[in-house]
Amino acid sequence: MNDLLEQVLGEKIDELKNKKLFRELTVLQSAQGPHVTINGRDVINLASNNYLGLATHPKIIDAAVRATKELGVGSGAVRTIAGTLQIHQELEEKLARFKQTEAALVFQSGFTCNMGVIEPLLSPEDVIISDELNHASIIDGIRLSKAARRIYPHSDMDALEKHLQECAGYRLRLIVTDGVFSMDGDIARLPEITELAEKYNAAVMVDDAHASGVLGRRGRGSVDHFNLHGRVDIQVGTLSKAIGVLGGYIAGSRKLINCLIHRGRPFLFSTSHPPGVTAANIAALEVMQEENLQEKLWENAAYFKKGLKQLGFNTGQSETPITPVIIGDGARAMAFSDALLEEGVFCTGIGYPTVPEDKSRVRTIVTAAHTREDLEQALEAFARVKEKLQV
Numbered sequence: 001m002n003d004l005l006e007q008v009l010g011e012k013i014d015e016l017k018n019k020k021l022f023r024e025l026t027v028l029q030s031a032q033g034p035h036v037t038i039n040g041r042d043v044i045n046l047a048s049n050n051y052l053g054l055a056t057h058p059k060i061i062d063a064a065v066r067a068t069k070e071l072g073v074g075s076g077a078v079r080t081i082a083g084t085l086q087i088h089q090e091l092e093e094k095l096a097r098f099k100q101t102e103a104a105l106v107f108q109s110g111f112t113c114n115m116g117v118i119e120p121l122l123s124p125e126d127v128i129i130s131d132e133l134n135h136a137s138i139i140d141g142i143r144l145s146k147a148a149r150r151i152y153p154h155s156d157m158d159a160l161e162k163h164l165q166e167c168a169g170y171r172l173r174l175i176v177t178d179g180v181f182s183m184d185g186d187i188a189r190l191p192e193i194t195e196l197a198e199k200y201n202a203a204v205m206v207d208d209a210h211a212s213g214v215l216g217r218r219g220r221g222s223v224d225h226f227n228l229h230g231r232v233d234i235q236v237g238t239l240s241k242a243i244g245v246l247g248g249y250i251a252g253s254r255k256l257i258n259c260l261i262h263r264g265r266p267f268l269f270s271t272s273h274p275p276g277v278t279a280a281n282i283a284a285l286e287v288m289q290e291e292n293l294q295e296k297l298w299e300n301a302a303y304f305k306k307g308l309k310q311l312g313f314n315t316g317q318s319e320t321p322i323t324p325v326i327i328g329d330g331a332r333a334m335a336f337s338d339a340l341l342e343e344g345v346f347c348t349g350i351g352y353p354t355v356p357e358d359k360s361r362v363r364t365i366v367t368a369a370h371t372r373e374d375l376e377q378a379l380e381a382f383a384r385v386k387e388k389l390q391v
């Protein structure tokens with residue numbers, strides 16, 4: 001072991017501990033459901049992205065088991081060599097229909113989509129214009145690109161327009177935004193963004209990780225929610241949140257997908273999904289068409305949000321099932337989360353650097369799988385902890 005490395009690591013860990021940001025991982029001793037077992041106790045789970053409860057849906061589990069028995073546990077190669085199975089293509093055709101685009105391409109995760117999509121498309125004569133609250137994977141994807149970059153204040157359309165004007169000298173201007181912002185639960189102002197894009201002949205990329213399965217008809221996402229089909233060039237989605245399984249995809253024109261097949265580095269250099277994962281994703285898309293799970297999700301979200309507001313909590317700008325409860329100070333947000341767990345409710349405390357230090361929070365996500373009783377109990381726990389910690 002290298003002493004110097006160990007010393008550097010020790011210093012980094014001490015720094016985290018001094019700032020009270022060093023956290024043990026929370027271990028679930030049960031399946032990912034509306035209730036989970038933590039430290040041997042049954043608690044209400046408001047921490048997952050399993051919006052529709054699909055992670056444990058019997059039809060989807062069956063599909064995964066059947067595909068695994070028939071086709072094995074691993075795909076054995078990257079997609080461009082020997083790792084493209086028929087079901088990979090089937091999933092991509094389904095996703096293209098779901099998103100109403102010419103084509104779609106699956107990557108290992110939403111994270112690798114964002115890492116892999118921008119770099120092969122843009123050159124130094126191009127510019128990326130990005131919302132300041134975009135997800136870390138978009139930020140990393142931008143870092144890998146050689147294009148110029150501009151950041152606009154969150155959802156500030158005047159600032160976006162100014163950047164578009166100032167960047168008139170670049171060959172291609174690409175506006176990049178989350179569809180739903182993951183820490184605040186607000187929706188991107190896509191109608192205005194696409195209008196500005198058209199006015200200045202810019203391209204648009206939307207990352208619908210928290211919008212797919214949640215917004216739009218049967219969960220088609222933010223583009224469908226605002227009826228902007230054909231006006232967003234690149235749609236990124238994840239299969240790991242509302243879809244309940246694992247993976248990411250890019251939906252857009254046939255040319256976009258062909259370019260990524262040849263130049264998208266995670267696609268080229270990392271092994272494709274196992275059959276079980278792919279079959280589960282196909283089954284999940286089918287279940288989403290058969291069952292209107294969004295209705296229950298939104299009903300639950302509205303009920304819970306209203307309850308939190310009635311208790312006097314600050315839920316920020318949320319318009320979706322992601323509801324932050326903004327506490328303020330980082331250490332207090334963590335204490336709030338710990339106290340909630342004691343009261344039988346699991347939701348994570350989130351502080352700097354994920355959100356500004358004075359906007360530390362616990363983030364709640366209700367799902368379609370929660371019962372009204374779950375939500376009532378959770379609200380009672382929030383009320384008790386509010387009283388106890390004098391928030």
Ligand SMILES: *Cc1c(COP(=O)(O)O)cnc(C)c1O
Binds near residue numbers: 109114137207210239
């Ligand atoms: C969660 C998330 C991702 C990453 O998706 P994974 O499939 O979990 O890798 C990407 N973008 C946004 C906006 C996200 O919220």
